[in-house]
Amino acid sequence: MKSHARVVVVGGGVMGVGLLYHLALEGWTDIVLVEKGELTSGSTWHAAGQCPHFNGSLNMTKVHVYGTQLYPQLEKLTGQAVSWHGCGGLRIATTDEEVNWLKQVYGLSKLANYEAHIIGPDEIKQYHPFLNTDGIKAAFLTVTDGHVAPADITNAMAAGARKLGAEIYRRTLVTDIKLLKTGEWQVVTDKGNITCEHVVNSAGSYCDVVGSWTGHNVPIANMLHHYMITEPLAALIELEKELPVVRDPYSHAYLREETNGILVGPYETATAHVCWDGKPPAWDFESELVPPELDRLTPWLEKAAERFPLFGESGLKNIISGAITHTPDGVYLSGPAHGPKNYWMHCGASIGICQGGGAGKYLAQWMVHGQAEINMREFDPRRFGNWATKDYTTEVSIADYHHMYYCYKPAEQHQVGRGLRKSAIHDKLAAAGAQFSQIFGWERARWYDKTGKGEAYSFKRSNWWDAVKAECKAVRERVGLMDLSTFAKFDVKGPDAYAFLERICANRIPAKDGGIMLGHLLNENGFIESEITVTRLAADHFYVLSAAAAQLYDMDQLCWRLKQGERVTIADVTDDFGVLVLAGPKARDVLAACTKADLTNASFRWLTGKEIEVAGVKGVRSLRVNYVGELGWELHVPMKQLPTVFDAVMKAGAPHGIQLFGTYAMNSLRMEKAYRGWGSELTNEVTLVEGDMERFVNLDKDFIGKAATQRSKQQGARIKLVYMTVEAGNNDCYGNEPIYQGDKLVGITTGGAYGHAIGKSLTFAYVDPKLARDGEAFEILMMGERHKAQIAPQPAWDPKNERLRG
Template identity: 35%
Template sequence: MQIPTQARAVVIGGGVVGCSVAYHLAKLGWHDVVLLERKQFSCGTTWHAAGLMPRLRPTETMTKLAQYGHELYQRLEKETGIDIGYKKRGSIALALTQERLEELRRSVSAAKAFGVPAEERSPTSIASLYPGLRTDDIAGAIWLPEDAQVDPVNVTLALAKAARDGGATLLEGVKVTAIHHNNGCITGVMTNQGPISCECVVNAAGMWARTVGELAGVAVPLHACEHFYIVTEPIDEVGELPMLRVPDEWSYYKEDAGKILLGAFEPDAKPWGMKGIPENFSFESLPEDYAHFEPVLEKALARLPMLEKAGIQLFFNGPESFTPDDRFLLGEAPELKNFYVAAGFNSVGIQSAGGAGMMLAEWMVDGRPQLDATELDIARMMPFQRNCRYLRERVSETLGLLYADHFPYRQFATARGVRRSPLHTQLAVRGACFGELAGWERANWFLSADELRVGKKPAYEYSWQRQNWFARQAAEHHAVRNGVALFDLSSFGKIRVSGVDAEAVLQRIAANDVALPVGRIAYTPFLNVDGGVESDVTVARISYDEFLVVTPAATVRRDMAWIQQQTPPQAQCMVMDTTVMEAVILVTGPAARDFLSLSIAQPLDDTFPFGTTQEVEIGHTVVRAHRVSFAGELGWELYVSVDMAAHVFETLTEKAPTEAMWCGMHALDSCRLEKGFRHFGHDVCGRDHVLEAGLGFAVSVDKASTALGDFIGKDAVIKKRETGLTRRLMQFKLRDSQPLLYHNEPILRDDEVAGYITSGNYGHHLGAAIGLGYVRCGCNETATELLSSAYEIEIAGKRFVAEASLRPLYDPSGLRMRA
């Protein structure tokens, strides 16, 4: 068949994900879609996938994508007549330790919030569900009755047939050799059979996605790893069995046609394809490595003794692609307009493909998906993460983390030390324990002076209970509340927006009024057209035609892309990421003014009010001080050029009284939660209406329109005020001082699940765990009615009474910040 010369969208890759994207684009009315597969459909990773279909995932969005996949695949079987092998067998997860059992129990609680059937089962019950399984040594187990398995190849063929039936063109044996773009926008592709002009390109090339990205100048950080499983010969006593996961033994089991497939996510994986994926790699496997798989097999023989007398029919080793953070890559590339990515599925491609295809198709057709895609958005990735050595080292860990204990605050151990603050060495000397975010090494907590004196090394000791740094976080938290604390916030994103139209551009993008006098700072969300929160930032007016947008470290690329996408082509406005140009030291606490006055000659009294910025002299240099607060206390952020950061650090430290304490990000997080401050990506995101998030105070509906029009989302804000709220973000404090909140714990209102905790931490000043979470409510329900209900939070199957509030539990009037 001759390839078309023109299309609305070209999808590169004929695996299950690419076929899903083509199918959903056709469903949404894009009939001139062309899918190109370099060899044959499913020939890369899809064909050797295990086909497991769990419904419960770590987040609500991922869970909804998995649930949609179940619905879609069953529907496809009826639509196309292709047997996809859908079998609802349920699944079991075993815990061999008390820590793992706590994790599983917390997942059962999360399942209630997400609407997924799940329950804890006794060892005796598990033995009856899975005859022959050794259960005498297990700590506990959970049962998920709705989980299923499918045939990956037939799912792909069914999606391909349905896409063709919907008008899409799907071609095998066509390789994309170049991707064309002009003025930062896609114009077409070149193939081994000629050019195709198009408006959009979707990179769904699986293991080849990084190479395809390079054709377009787009970073797609993923790397292949070897993935092992064996298939036994038929075993007479095996009947229809549920899927089984034993993460403490790194293994999963699937029964099919009387055989057992035993697969592994071993702690130390084997990266593959360091020099690129071979050109002719198609329906191929990698060399066997019995020695690597042997530890898994030994544990499996003890766990399921029937395997001892079963022959091995197949020892399989096939490559799959993994990303630096174990989440797949989805969405429009920040570097290139209309270049979309759907790749890096970390061994969950079959269960996720249906939902991912739906989400990306909505993104392309409607401008954004209905579900929140923040955690999956490729714009979260940093440019350096395409580095081959970095990826090779990191994915050796991320494969194993799929079955590792998912402890709260767990840090990656590989490929560390890439991005460092100019104050990194000074903080390390003072006992900082570093965590990593977006490649940045950030001080999360500090050793005490006594621990430093005896030579103790800062390191995490993970647990679901109070971890080894809990007491240090408490000390740092109290320093913020009662004295003076210093933080290195250099990793926070800094975006300069400048030009004669900078004000008009930001007035259109920001919900708050940012047409400020020079030296003023505004807190503002950026909204989408539905009133959802796309960004949560502060905007400081540095000069007449220059603004500084300060944003979280993890979202700076995403926010840069958002500003650029919403800036009209004719606007005279330049956007630049200046994060690495300035270090930031936060000095905060009730004694912050007295402390800074030792180093700053300028007055820090009423002439330097909250929400303003001024230049001040420290030592032999000039820095820009912002009087703002994310901890809920009096404080200043000191912005200093990187070359002078050490000098400012030394000047402050020389003047520091003994009660001044360097503090880490864990303490900052616990302080912001006591104050009820939202965290983007957890408490607010694109699906959360700004009014339901309790951020109406930062929306200026009455601000004047500019030549570029009203601010994005204004109509949605007005409409929501008229129709009423259907859920509200509330703050909770447990009455019991012992339990810990992290996220995803169900919120029960008058004994009914009404939401879940979006972020939690321990409020050391308030004396109990604190959490934020959305609670469903009636459109005409008053705050009094909402607060009159009885609230409980479920943690690992146990309920705890909670105090609920719509105002910050700590300093609700904000007097301490403005002192």
């Protein structure tokens, strides 16, 4: 056994082996995989091997599509036989909203470049003559996906990795992982220790245990999942072509042909539970199954027999019942763990066979090159914080399992595992009708419902429309108040704090106390990692803000960029401050009634901040900046005293018609101002030049990513962000809609909203730079229909920022 390696991957399932293979393909060959049993002996070997293309996420779709392109070629690439069944698939829709979902995903199929068609019930028989089409409104037909034998692709990728120089140690139990003083990791096994630069937790059902050795929280649940295979049927033996895999929301199951029989795998919508009473499996648990529980599956099996009557006419041959890992949001964990560098997660996949190849490819790119070619944020383990406790993870993972084939509409979320993080005025907002969504554990108001009915979720404009319109008009015409306590907040202090921030930010750090700037942290390739707002409170004290979902991510971005010897401390103060956004033409009048501070332009200019006393509360960090494009302030108040300031502002605002507003209105208002969003317009896939953000780059100083930013500017952008008006119907751009000129695909939207103040639907999009001309016309495919769009020359609202400076 090696004593040193560049990378050690812990776990020999499809995820770990897929990563090993792709690291070797990227040129890293001093790599090792350690597996306590045989390859695939955890949950991989008993998986059904489904490889679907249908998915509501573009980046996840790219992961899936890569797998279905790789697996048929693996035998040729590695010399290891692979049983690939490219039979295609049918995703059934039984409601109008499910049909809308098919239409949305159809747009993604164009961007991900796989063949798909939406067909009616009468056409289904051409592809699946045995399916009962009662209650079916439409189906999503995919042509090039299918299913594969899990052990085949895992062993093939292992063979390929070995040929490229990787080593695999089977029957070797990892018992501990330690961080050394050198910054390296030591992997302790029963056959010796390996010191490495990078360690990867790909331990499948054991990944939470392995993570606990180094203090990492790994939110996974081992769900019990069944599928069964019938005896061979004459009707299937006689078929010339294999039937497509069916995914049916009525029976909440996948149904397919398997060795001339029928395979049915239900995701029960009730009674699902974790394996082993939530405890980790024993270390000697390998290629074993869990006792089946067919009785409680009867309701879903009966529905499966209705949908696929042949299933009810045949006897069962095999029953597979085993553990599959599941995260609270159903998305695997892949990326850096929070804390010391070079500890990577690559686990938690519930559809791991399909995802193993693509997940390995894109994480390998991230590890080797510092970034992947797709946006990895939805896979990043740091999307969960310590609020994702074991109880939370179990409860929400079960709910997610129950909803595997449920059609979640935009903004719709699980209703379990809620109320984990609340601002101090949460109950006051709830009493006012706040409709909350969960973001990084926080409850944050989307909009305010005075009817008491709550939101009717839909792919189209719904019952929130008029309420959000009123909220937007209140901000534009009078004054609005929003709770944005969810901001990630950091105090960066020390004698070297200014020089540190200057070195890591592309923009110039304020040189005077009270200055505020918008900055971006880039990687060495010049691509955008983070967007932060920096306020200089003193020469050695800077207040840094970023997105709620980026709390752990940006803490790492800051800490990992520190150089040895720099006299800087970085403290996460997110929970210490609540935040009120007061914005609108009357904002100064309202705040003036609550403070003795001078709020005039002469004393308190736009893009400045200072500590003032508000409603008797001292130490309120007041920043004259906001994301809605109006005169206003962000009031960062000690969290315990937030109710005092909130009540005072609401009282002072009553004569001016103050109104609470939420994130739906904020999105509409920011789109009118053409403000970019981190994670939508600004991602690790683009440079600041491509994101049309050059005004936030200062090339007169050195910063991380400067050389690459200059190259992007000199060589010309690959793509360019543009701002457009859209002739929308009853829905607006969500993001990831394809853009056409004639029959040519020329771009992709990043997000959008209806601008209530200007009466137009708006979107951002990336297009070929040659097409980024004012007035250039396009068509956007939205919900199956093309809508005309045109590039706008300037922000739709207050393009000269006169209202902000008022």
